[in-house]
Amino acid sequence: MVKKVYGIGVGVGDKKLLTLKALEVLKKVDKIFVPISKEGKKSIAYEIIKDYVDGKDVEELLFPMIKDKEKLKKYWENALEKVLKEEGEVAIITIGDPTLYSTFSYVWKLLREKGVEIEIINGISSIFASASALGIPLVEGDEKLCILPQGKDLEKYINEFDTIIIMKTKNLKEKLEKIKDRDDYIVGLVKRVTFEDEKIAIGKLDELNFDEFNDYLSLAIIKRVKK
Amino acid sequence: MVKKVYGIGVGVGDKKLLTLKALEVLKKVDKIFVPISKEGKKSIAYEIIKDYVDGKDVEELLFPMIKDKEKLKKYWENALEKVLKEEGEVAIITIGDPTLYSTFSYVWKLLREKGVEIEIINGISSIFASASALGIPLVEGDEKLCILPQGKDLEKYINEFDTIIIMKTKNLKEKLEKIKDRDDYIVGLVKRVTFEDEKIAIGKLDELNFDEFNDYLSLAIIKRVKK
Known part of the structure; x- marks a missing residue:
């Protein structure tokens, strides 16, 4: 099972608004999970960091922009499953800050329930x-x-x-x-x-x-x- | 007169939560102004960044923790005067983010009224x-x-x-x-x-x-x- 999950806020568009800590962790983790809102669509969060993490193992997590909580639950659980089956330390990135209206917070809750070690790294909102x-x-x-x-x-x-x-x-x-x-x-x-x-x-x-x-x-x- | 003023949020206590941009600007400016709440008391904001800016020209700005706006005005104006008489680019640092309950915002307003070029660099709140x-x-x-x-x-x-x-x-x-x-x-x-x-x-x-x-x-x- 996954050893540790970092929930990282990558801030807004300016990639220099990343924190030193976010950069350090992104460079050391074994895999980076990046949110997308639609299959085939670019991840905004990944666009912000991609110049820093060239060559890293990156995997997408699909969180569609729908409001139906029951349907969304399936996507959060899919994401959870992908993350859990990793063996090392991984990062899940999110635009802005992970504590303010972030899709990550749902996966965060599921990870907590599974007893996974989690560290949040704040970002510029x-x-x-x-x-x-x-x-x-x-x-x-x-x-x-x-x-x-x-x-x-x-x-x-x-x-x-x-x-x-x-x-x-x-x-x-x-x-x-x-x-x-x-x-x-x-x-x-x-x-x-x-x-x-x-x-x-x-x-x-x-x-x-x-x-x-x-x-x-x-x-x-x-x-x-x-x- | 001062060329440009950067209002920089240095975030919370963890010095790794500084942004890449804040670090870059702190290293390039000619002087760093640091807030103190009392003569002889350490600046919390400066404690966060001091390991990064060894040897830099640093000057204190006194903002006492009092509520009387008329008395405070004198301190903001003193700070303004100190900043204005610089000749190059300077930074004024603040804990957290400069847009959220920051003492800096009062000096920011005075600088704006003087037509000084200002750039805000956000910090972790x-x-x-x-x-x-x-x-x-x-x-x-x-x-x-x-x-x-x-x-x-x-x-x-x-x-x-x-x-x-x-x-x-x-x-x-x-x-x-x-x-x-x-x-x-x-x-x-x-x-x-x-x-x-x-x-x-x-x-x-x-x-x-x-x-x-x-x-x-x-x-x-x-x-x-x-x-």
Whole structure:
């Protein structure tokens, strides 16, 4: 059975945002498992690290972008089976950080249940890289922040939080529609942060063109404007 | 006047969690500014990087741990003045990430107003490193997360969020007192994550001993237990 599994966050698009520790572990493990969302499709996480791990044994794990938990379970279990049958130390990589909305967390849970030794190596998250790209801090002092996947309950929390992050949606435009009459907030949109085709925009809601930001690797940072 | 300022997140205690980019920039800049909270006290951020930057020109910036914004302003302006009078490229380092509750963000704002070229280099945040240390993901699927500095409004949001992070307080015990009767949550406490003297604890609120966690570099992760 597998000796140890490293869950490694490889950060965002800029491969220099990898940590020294992630690089060290990627170089020493016997195999690297890379997530793909569709057969034949490139792994974004692997694209970030591939220049560092030339010649390494790499195997794909399929995690399709579907919502049905019962169907997904089959894919997590397939992944578990592949990982368990290795004999040495392996890495499973993920974009961003492994603790924040990562597909890896499901396999992590299954591995834990099997008593496998696991070490998590954190990565740079898109929430921080996006704030940097926009040139604004996420939160200062005693400001409150929340992350609402798919914009859930945005119309409620818009009145209560200083900073709101909307992520995990392909349709930011629709999710932000609910607050379109608010002018006490500024909105930053970021797509594929630090990738070569990164796009950013910042302004009041009615000034923004969302067309180029309807992509799964996009997020919105909504910040209250202090009067 | 200073040519360019890098705001660099040096991550948590483990110096291997520095990014490749942070290391590259730290080695090339002409000077590194390091924050201290008191004259004569060591800079935690500098302790993380010092083995990498032997012989570099290093200067301290004093940011005392006080709350009075008017008094703090003087310190930010002193820092600004020191940075502006440099002639080359400099780095200002900060623990964690520069966009999340970082003292750097105030100097960042002043530098922006002066038209100085600024580049932010993200770092590993204690919120992710703490989840790793506890062995739990922060959020999965469509779970909502919020960060409440000093536990502000915890008694309200405990009913609405899947994961709540309480940070920026020296007194976690008092801040969590408000929810002590809840048994539908599990609480993870982490002090000085990835430092040599890291401490963690996880359990129901009434099982936890907070005594060792009343430290400014501590945080609590409160997670709803799914039935």
